[in-house]
Structures are given as C-alpha cells and as structure tokens.
Amino acid sequence: DIQMTQSPSSLSASVGDRVTITCRTSQMIATYVNWYQQQPGKAPKLLIHGASNLQSGVPSRFSGSGSETEFTLTISSLQPEDFATYYCQQTYFTPLFGPGTKVNIK
Amino acid sequence: QEQLVQSGAEVRKPWASVKVSCKASEYTFANYFIHWVRQSPAQGLEWMGWINPNSGGTNLAQKFQGSVTMTRDASISTVYMELRSVTSADTAIYYCAREKLATGDRGTFDIWGQGTMITVSS
Numbered sequence: 001d002i003q004m005t006q007s008p009s010s011l012s013a014s015v016g017d018r019v020t021i022t023c024r025t026s027q028m029i030a031t032y033v034n035w036y037q038q039q040p041g042k043a044p045k046l047l048i049h050g051a052s053n054l055q056s057g058v059p060s061r062f063s064g065s066g067s068e069t070e071f072t073l074t075i076s077s078l079q080p081e082d083f084a085t086y087y088c089q090q091t092y093f094t095p096l097f098g099p100g101t102k103v104n105i106k
Numbered sequence: 107q108e109q110l111v112q113s114g115a116e117v118r119k120p121w122a123s124v125k126v127s128c129k130a131s132e133y134t135f136a137n138y139f140i141h142w143v144r145q146s147p148a149q150g151l152e153w154m155g156w157i158n159p160n161s162g163g164t165n166l167a168q169k170f171q172g173s174v175t176m177t178r179d180a181s182i183s184t185v186y187m188e189l190r191s192v193t194s195a196d197t198a199i200y201y202c203a204r205e206k207l208a209t210g211d212r213g214t215f216d217i218w219g220q221g222t223m224i225t226v227s228s
Contacts, residue, residue, distance in 0.1 A: 095212075097151035
C-alpha cells in the first residue's frame, strides 16, 4: 500500500512569512496530488489540484509543485486567515490523505 | 451557491446503525459523483467510497465493504450513507464531498458538506 508523509507536522510562522510544506509518497504517482486547507470546526477546502493547479477562487499566494514522489505547497506571504491545517491527498490509487501540517501563529 | 447540506449529529450505542443524509443544491445533481470521507483523531481523513447519483452505482473502500451502504434519492437531490454495526472506532465526523469534474481522477473534492458528528457510546 502507498504511504504518505508530510513535513513538518507543525510549524510556527508570522504574517508575511513564506511557508513551504512537503508531502512525500512511497510510490510514484505522477501529479495526482491535491492540497486542502482545514480551519478548526470546518470541512476541508480544496486549494490545489493536480499538484500545481490553483482551484478557482483560491488566492494566488498559494502554489503547488512536484511530481512522482515529492510535492510542495507554498504560501508566498502568510495571511491571518491562513493559520490552519493543510493536507495533501493522492488520487492515483484509492484516495488517501496525508497526516496534515498545522500552521500556527508565532 | 452550490452546496451540500448534511443531517445533524447522531449518537448511537454499539452495534446499532446510523444513516446520514447529504442534500445537494444549486447544481445538476446527476452530473457529479458524491464521496464520503470521515475524520477522526486516530485515523485522520479517511476515504470511504463514492456513489454515482445518476446510476446509483457505488464503489466502497475495502475497509467499509459489508458495513456501509450508499444510496440516493434523485427526486430530492439527496444521497445517504448508512453505517451498520457501529463501534467506538466509528466515532468521527462524516463528510460528503462532490467530485470535481475533468481532473482525470476519482478523488478530487471541490465542495464539501458541513460534516456530521457520529458518536458511538454505550
């Protein structure tokens, strides 16, 4: 079975910081990775699909890259509303989510 | 706007059944697969399966085969997920989610319901 990891598991950052989250998979999956943001008490929200495609309505400070086994989500300038938990998800096989990265206020 | 609205929180005793509804609005119900995802502290986000609202066909994750049934009532744009013989391990938030079109995969979710908390307790 495919395994997914995210690093770091949590981070502390300030408004305006550039933040990068990494997702790794145990098998090659081309660009079948999505990124979701989840605020406390809310459902996940799709940010990036197909590794690098910005979902409609999502601010351009969010970007994604990578292929095969290593993927990154970058927030170019962290805003107050971006403090949340971020999940990667692979859809090459049966959908599977990563364990999440919590972005905290420094 | 396009949305999915789920039924409210439920409490069940072990070995009971529970059925959660998910009503779609402001889009063509038959055109989009609906998936169910659950979230718990122990297991994180866990994909359960999908239903094709047009045909009623389903595909369940292996873990849930035999314990989960997904159905739909197209006349009211609603899908249902029934979980049988629940245990404490089934305590979680259950989400329905709409599959995004034209991604080439069967697992990108562009609209989510608000979630339904299912608590299993004796």
